[in-house]
Amino acid sequence: MSTPDPQVEIVVDLDAIAHNVRVLRAHAGDAAVMAVVKADGYNHGAVRVGEAALAAGAAELGVTTVAEALVLREGGITAPILCWLNTSDADYAAAVAADIEIGICSVAHLEAVVRGARAVGRPAVTTVKVDTGLNRNGVPDAQLPAVLELFRESVAAGTVRFRGVFSHLAHADEPRHPMLDVQRDRFLNAIALAKEYGLQPEVAHLANSAATLTRPDLAFDMVRPGIAVYGLSPIPELSDFGLRPAMTFRARVALVKPVAAGEGVSYGHEWVAPYDTTVALIPAGYADGVSRALGGRIPLRIGGVAYPAVGRICMDQLVIDLGDNPDGVAEGDAAVLFGAEPGDPSAQHWAELLGTINYEIACAPRGRAVRSYRGGRDEVGGAR
Numbered sequence: 001m002s003t004p005d006p007q008v009e010i011v012v013d014l015d016a017i018a019h020n021v022r023v024l025r026a027h028a029g030d031a032a033v034m035a036v037v038k039a040d041g042y043n044h045g046a047v048r049v050g051e052a053a054l055a056a057g058a059a060e061l062g063v064t065t066v067a068e069a070l071v072l073r074e075g076g077i078t079a080p081i082l083c084w085l086n087t088s089d090a091d092y093a094a095a096v097a098a099d100i101e102i103g104i105c106s107v108a109h110l111e112a113v114v115r116g117a118r119a120v121g122r123p124a125v126t127t128v129k130v131d132t133g134l135n136r137n138g139v140p141d142a143q144l145p146a147v148l149e150l151f152r153e154s155v156a157a158g159t160v161r162f163r164g165v166f167s168h169l170a171h172a173d174e175p176r177h178p179m180l181d182v183q184r185d186r187f188l189n190a191i192a193l194a195k196e197y198g199l200q201p202e203v204a205h206l207a208n209s210a211a212t213l214t215r216p217d218l219a220f221d222m223v224r225p226g227i228a229v230y231g232l233s234p235i236p237e238l239s240d241f242g243l244r245p246a247m248t249f250r251a252r253v254a255l256v257k258p259v260a261a262g263e264g265v266s267y268g269h270e271w272v273a274p275y276d277t278t279v280a281l282i283p284a285g286y287a288d289g290v291s292r293a294l295g296g297r298i299p300l301r302i303g304g305v306a307y308p309a310v311g312r313i314c315m316d317q318l319v320i321d322l323g324d325n326p327d328g329v330a331e332g333d334a335a336v337l338f339g340a341e342p343g344d345p346s347a348q349h350w351a352e353l354l355g356t357i358n359y360e361i362a363c364a365p366r367g368r369a370v371r372s373y374r375g376g377r378d379e380v381g382g383a384r
């Protein structure tokens with residue numbers, strides 16, 4: 001190999017993505033699966049994850065912005081793509097030209113999309129996002145008649161194709177929360193209202209990962225899982241649902257050296273060696289997504305052994321104590337920060353230590369971290 005391995009790596013297992021999509025399909029019943037690959041595929045790489053998800057039976061992809069959708073098209077993905085959160089000055093003409101479906105949440109957005117469609121000379125494919133109680137983006141009840149009226153006129157004028165209705169849940173991670181039924185009922189009302197305006201949705205969709213896995217009654221025509229595609233549980237306190245984490249975050253040992261008893265390690269000497277020991281320097285720090293708040297609290301796995309991080313996590317590096325196993329680690333060894341192999345520290349554990357959710361941990365690795373893939377078509381000789 002001419003280029004050395006990167007010092008910090010995000011390794012994404014595309015076979016795990018495929019497995020997770022199959023788990024989700026089994027839960028979705030007759031409903032299609034839209035794999036959500038927003039935020040660059042939850043930091044796993046949207047194009048590669050999208051390809052793997054589609055190959056495993058996902059029917060469509062979902063993203064946030066027009067720009068994210070265009071990246072997928074540029075990456076060669078031809079499957080249906082929906083984007084749902086844009087400002088009115090987004091490049092809707094580019095979206096229409098690239099056959100990207102647009103989620104609409106206001107009259108102003110729909111007007112802008114119609115202008116884009118006119119510029120391209122082709123109808124825009126659109127889906128109305130209705131607010132059923134999350135009170136984030138989505139058309140609120142009071143504005144729904146005006147939005148549907150403009151849809152009706154635009155469909156008649158040939159500038160818009162009305163593809164569907166969707167909404168997003170506020171309490172999906174609490175499967176028995178009464179708000180889920182409230183949102184389902186409001187969603188059904190919105191669909192009925194659309195029909196009163198002569199708008200017949202081809203697809204209705206409401207369920208994210210948590211609802212897909214626990215509320216099959218909310219599957220409608222399509223489900224929109226995100227986090228579960230990546231193998232992280234949307235309700236970790238309930239189950240792992242047989243999902244397999246796809247991301248391994250690892251770094252290569254940069255230096256192994258002795259530290260004498262009584263010597264402090266890293267800024268502020270928060271850890272003082274209680275014995276003569278050996279430490280290893282890991283060249284990943286908070287600039288790479290290892291939160292400084294994890295200092296002294298996480299294990300890293302090298303070979304079959306977990307070693308504790310000691311002292312402060314710095315911008316570029318952290319230190320682990322090799323303790324009783326000074327010869328077990330050599331410069332260049334891979335140290336797993338979190339992963340999915342037996343014995344690996346988990347993203348879920350980081351989330352619990354940091355008082356956050358695993359979604360935020362998946363999005364954390366950055367900076368010097370270089371992404372690579374295993375599994376998927378690489379397994380059969382494909383290279384990219």
Ligand SMILES: *Cc1c(COP(=O)(O)O)cnc(C)c1O
Binds near residue numbers: 036038084207
């Ligand atoms: C992010 C997102 C999803 C996926 O949510 P998960 O909880 O990751 O499954 C689905 N729908 C919308 C509108 C979203 O913004």
